[in-house]
Amino acid sequence: MEETAAADTPHAALPPTPGADTYRSLDFADTATTLPAGQSYDLLAVPASAMRWLATHSLTTPDVQLYEVCAQRMRTLRGHVRALFAAHVDGAAPPEESLRAVNQALTAVxxxxxxxxxxxxxxxxxxxxxxxxxxxxxxxxxAADAADLLTGPDAALLAACKSAPCDRFLLRTHGRRHWCSTRCGDRARAARAYARRTDPAE
Incomplete structure (x- = not known):
């Protein structure tokens, strides 16, 4: 059974990925991720943690109270943003449902x-x-930030972390970097080293 880290334990979360300081939508997409050993976390799992995330990213003020329906709306949009990012990384057509959802968010205000x-x-x-x-x-x-990323000059830098089971997105800001964090990079290198040691063809 998958174990999900509580949203109130920020130490469980990985540091922001490269590019998250420029695009809040990138950090938004990465508010939930899969970790090794069947663990995961979701920073929007409950209204209190969703409120903290919004306030930390200067998207609302601390005096605004969020309810579960608000957190659910955030999680739903996050899923659609992730679907658009994944389609872009894979070079595939984006899901129509996700395009509609992002466009609705863009025009809702x-x-x-x-x-x-x-x-x-x-x-x-x-x-x-x-x-x-x-x-x-x-x-x-x-939604506007995600649209800017997907259609702007940094779109070609958008990538998915290559260290399974991590499923975060990042911008390849340092050459050919394929990992979202030092932790994921170390794990990927250790896995390759282990594979070389145990490969009978070596």
């Missing part, structure tokens, strides 16, 4: 509060619920 009719007060402007507005704004920023 209104430019101004809409107009509504109230029988007692007449015409008035309707402001979204503060939490909904904050989440919509954050998801729109992340």
């Amino acid at each position: 209104p430019t101004a509060p809409p107009l509504a009719w109230d029988g007692e007060r007449g015409l008035r402007r309707v402001h979204a619920h503060p939490t909904d507005q904050a989440v919509n704004h954050a998801l729109a920023i992340l």
Whole structure:
């Protein structure tokens, strides 16, 4: 059975991947990952940890309270962003569902509060619920950031970590780097060294 690290144990998370300091969507995609020995973690698993992630990335203020439906929306968009990243890395056509989801997030934030009719007060402007507005704004920023990465000059640098079972994404900012962290690179090199020692053809 897979063991998932609690979202409230940040020491379990790997350091940000190369490129995450430039593209928040890259760090967003990597908020959940698979670790060796059947372990994993999800930094958006519960509203409290999702709120911390948003605040840490300057996408909301600490006084905004998130609910499970908000965290679920974040996890859903993350899945679609990951699907677009994976398709790009594989040179495949992106899933239509994921394109729609990212585009919906891009256009979900209104430019101004809409107009509504109230029988007692007449015409008035309707402001979204503060939490909904904050989440919509954050998801729109992340969706736009992902679109910028996928269509900009750094798109060719987007890669997936080559150290199984890690499934994080990174930018190959240092030559031909194929690992998301020193930990994954050390594990991949150790696996290759072991394979050479045990390969009867050697």
